[in-house]
Amino acid sequence: MNRRGYSTYTQCKCCGTVIECSDCSIPMIWHASVKKLKCHYCNKEMSFPDYCPQCGSDALSTSGVGTQKIEFLIKELYPDARVERIDSDILTRKNAHIELLSKFQKKEIDILVGTQMIAKGLDNPNVTLVGVLSADSGFNIPDFRASERGFQLLTQVAGRAGRGEFKGKVLFQTYNPDYYAFQTAKAQDYEKFFETEIKARQEFDYPPFSQIVRLILSSQNNFRAEKSAMEIALRLSTMTEKFGFTEYLETLGPTPCVIEKLNGYYRFQILIKNKLSQKGHDFISKFLSKITLPKDIKLAIDVDPLDIL
Numbered sequence: 640m641n642r643r644g645y646s647t648y649t650q651c652k653c654c655g656t657v658i659e660c661s662d663c664s665i666p667m668i669w670h671a672s673v674k675k676l677k678c679h680y681c682n683k684e685m686s687f688p689d690y691c692p693q694c695g696s697d698a699l700s701t702s703g704v705g706t707q708k709i710e711f712l713i714k715e716l717y718p719d720a721r722v723e724r725i726d727s728d729i730l731t732r733k734n735a736h737i738e739l740l741s742k743f744q745k746k747e748i749d750i751l752v753g754t755q756m757i758a759k760g761l762d763n764p765n766v767t768l769v770g771v772l773s774a775d776s777g778f779n780i781p782d783f784r785a786s787e788r789g790f791q792l793l794t795q796v797a798g799r800a801g802r803g804e805f806k807g808k809v810l811f812q813t814y815n816p817d818y819y820a821f822q823t824a825k826a827q828d829y830e831k832f833f834e835t836e837i838k839a840r841q842e843f844d845y846p847p848f849s850q851i852v853r854l855i856l857s858s859q860n861n862f863r864a865e866k867s868a869m870e871i872a873l874r875l876s877t878m879t880e881k882f883g884f885t886e887y888l889e890t891l892g893p894t895p896c897v898i899e900k901l902n903g904y905y906r907f908q909i910l911i912k913n914k915l916s917q918k919g920h921d922f923i924s925k926f927l928s929k930i931t932l933p934k935d936i937k938l939a940i941d942v943d944p945l946d947i948l
């Protein structure tokens with residue numbers, strides 16, 4: 640389950656408002672063990688509000704599922720099993736991660752619950768069943784690499800079961816069992832996954848058919864961040880037109896980033912698809928080197944970004 644915490648969001652059942660971090664515009668997540676709502680981006684904490692900040696109703700409740708809730712439910716279902724949890728919340732205890740993994744290797748844990756941290760680096764011949772809960776969540780993010788990453792993770796997780804003398808079984812929980820990434824992950828068929836994925840990348844000019852350059856403009860002032868992002872995008876398209884590159888240097892945006900606000904900064908992004916290799920790269924560098932921005936605006940340049948959140 641790739642979400643730590645107990646639940647994934649807290650919502651008002653009256654007006655639908657979701658409690659978000661005031662600095663990061665992402666839902667605060669309920670941590671039952673410490674009885675706090677936490678922001679997973681900036682670590683801000685708050686107590687559970689008595690009333691909805693929007694409509695004043697007291698009908699706030701938590702929804703969605705995180706690792707802590709899975710751990711709780713599994714303990715209820717299997718009261719005699721020894722259940723432990725591994726996710727980055729336990730990393731605050733020094734060496735906890737290594738201790739738990741070695742306990743698991745020594746068969747002192749029956750069921751291990753966790754995030755993808757479990758998938759990485761666990762090689763245990765005694766694992767006979769692996770379950771991936773809400774397996775769709777990794778694919779439903781606005782990122783052109785989502786399928787590739789989801790497939791990678793699923794095949795990696797699936798490879799954890801049945802490594803020893805016992806036969807293994809892997810279960811994916813999904814609403815889209817026919818989705819090619821699930822089918823090919825199930826068959827452990829990288830070639831087939833690649834064939835489908837590469838066609839989609841080509842159709843939309845995503846890497847490796849282009850290079851993505853991501854510009855993030857951020858400011859504590861929402862309006863000013865958006866304004867400077869618009870100015871840069873406009874200047875860039877004017878320049879590409881002037882040089883006759885329009886077909887090869889595609890500018891997308893500006894749009895608010897998926898995480899619109901982070902640590903108190905409003906964020907806007909411009910994506911450039913460069914289909915001119917080095918020539919395009921040089922053109923973009925030259926363009927960016929000439930940009931001067933007011934002090935309250937920050938520009939981050941990410942070439943070949945690992946994610947576009």
Ligand SMILES: [Zn+2]
Binds near residue numbers: 652653655694695696
């Ligand atoms: Zn409300």
Ligand SMILES: [Zn+2]
Binds near residue numbers: 660678683
């Ligand atoms: Zn935050």
